[in-house]
Amino acid sequence: MRGFWSALFGRRARRRWIHLILGGALAMPYVLVGSVVIGSLTGVSDVFTSLTLQLGSFAVGLPLAAVTALFPLTRPISVAAVRALCGVPGDALADGPPRSRAARGRTVAWFTLHLGFGGVLSGMTLALPPFAVTLMVLPLFAGLRDSALALPEVLHHAWALALAPVAGAAMLVALAGCAAVAGALLARWAPVLLGPTPADRLVVAERRAADLALRNRLARELHDSVGHALSAVTLQASAARRVLYHDVEFVREALAAIEDTTRRTVGELDAVLGVLREAGDPASTAPAPTLA
Structure with a gap:
């Protein structure tokens, strides 16, 4: 049971839910453009009053999103979001813009899926929780049945009123389940659609x-x-050791030469090691050891 609740409301599920909501936010401009098109075709001034017209606006907006996914920065941004929120290993995803037609096609497919799933889940996230909470508190506040919320007539029956909290809780669980499934699907498809192509490798x-x-x-x-x-x-x-007690001046010059040679060599060594260290190596940023 704990694994079930973790799959629905755990840290990974919540981060994937955020990723889906991000996709819904990205889909909004395209949906607005689609609403203008649908409104001009149907003559309706406000298409958001009808669920059918909203879905039509969404269907018109997704192809527009697919076209904009051809921009080179779409894949790097999508990869960064997947790495941060979906729990996909970094080596399973490609870096940089797509370099081939196949890679661009996969990027378009990913962007369309992300915005499609995200738009649907974002709409559900906005609509279902308020209604579910209303159902859960309905038995405690009888006045809600006669309010301007336009609740279904069936909720005026005693048996429906008793089951309303259960239905509200079931709605929230179902919403979390849909988000978890959608997030898991996107996480599974991410390496396929955003993974490195032979050209990238x-x-x-x-x-x-x-x-x-x-x-x-x-x-x-x-x-x-x-x-x-x-x-x-x-x-x-070696030479200084041999004449240590006979030619002090030579020993002094030899020690000076040793000092100069070692100082120059240490500088060259530091410079070369700085190049040899890989980027991001902790040893390259660690503080130098002190005498203590």
Whole structure:
């Protein structure tokens, strides 16, 4: 039972519900444009007074949303929203704009599905909870039956009044179930529609190969530089040890040369290691250790 309630109202379900509501918010401009089209075709000034005309506006707006999904930034924005709210692993989704016609088609399909599911769930979220709460408190406030809420006539019967709280709670559970199912479907389809295509994988592989070649070249240069510096330091230290008690001036020059060589080598080492570290590596941002 706990797993059932977690699937409906858990953290992941709530975040996916937010993702759906975000899709409904994105669908609103297209629905408004569709309402203008439907209103001009039917001669109705306010199409939102009729559920049929609202659905017609929604049906007209979705193709417009599909056309705007061809913009390059649609996929990166959609991927960011899915990663943040749907619990989809980041490596299952593509980065950057689509690079092929197939990828653009998948992006259009995803954007249309997101706005379609989100528009329906957003409408349900706005409409069902107030009505469900009214049903749940109806037995406590008899005056609501005769108010201007235009409640169904069946609620005036005693048996319907007794079942009203149960019906209201069932509506809320059904709404959460619809949101959970829709969110799970979008999370399952996201890797298919927003996942990397062969062209995306090729670009990533080429970038990794270039990075690896650069890192290998820097590693060779680092090895040569440090190896040369260590050899020079070893020779200077060996010579200074041999004449330590006979030629103090030479020892002083040898120690100065060792100091200069090590300081220069440490600077080169820090510069090369800074390039070799991958972006986002915690070691690259960690504070340097102190003497203590």
